[in-house]
Amino acid sequence: MRPDVVYAYVRELLTTLTGVRPEPDGDGDLPVRYRGAQFFVRIAGSTDPWIQVFSVAVTDVEPSAELFEHLNQINRDMRFARAFFVRSQVLIETEIWADDVNPANFEHACSNIAGATDAFTPRLTELGGRALFEESKSPEYTPAPIAMGFTAGMLE
Numbered sequence: 001m002r003p004d005v006v007y008a009y010v011r012e013l014l015t016t017l018t019g020v021r022p023e024p025d026g027d028g029d030l031p032v033r034y035r036g037a038q039f040f041v042r043i044a045g046s047t048d049p050w051i052q053v054f055s056v057a058v059t060d061v062e063p064s065a066e067l068f069e070h071l072n073q074i075n076r077d078m079r080f081a082r083a084f085f086v087r088s089q090v091l092i093e094t095e096i097w098a099d100d101v102n103p104a105n106f107e108h109a110c111s112n113i114a115g116a117t118d119a120f121t122p123r124l125t126e127l128g129g130r131a132l133f134e135e136s137k138s139p140e141y142t143p144a145p146i147a148m149g150f151t152a153g154m155l156e
Contacts, residue, residue, distance in 0.1 A: 061129030
């Protein structure tokens with residue numbers, strides 16, 4: 001499937017799910033307000049493209065050995081998502097193959113990312129920065145349950 005076709009489909013899917021047609025930001029990501037919080041969606045790969053769904057857990061954070069050790073611990077404890085540092089931000093991200101994206105697995109991806117971001121951000125902000133995902137929440141936000149083992153979230 002061509003990336004431009006995937007992009008058009010995903011943009012229409014997001015419009016249908018949210019009622020708002022997302023416009024790409026400066027990085028080409030599609031910012032999406034979904035279930036009361038801010039997510040970002042990116043189409044990646046020129047052959048066999050995939051969709052990245054992510055949150056900005058923390059912004060304005062300085063890199064440090066302690067931050068990277070904590071990110072390593074998060075990634076050891078989390079399944080089907082990852083946390084990483086890029087350009088003064090900690091992102092929590094999951095992926096969906098373009099051929100598989102649909103409303104149900106997009107919602108599942110957002111739930112995983114929201115649950116993982118809610119679980120891991122408090123400790124991350126102790127290391128500095130602002131909790132951008134937390135700041136993005138509207139009053140209708142309901143925390144996603146932390147799924148154990150088979151989805152993003154902490155292992156038992």
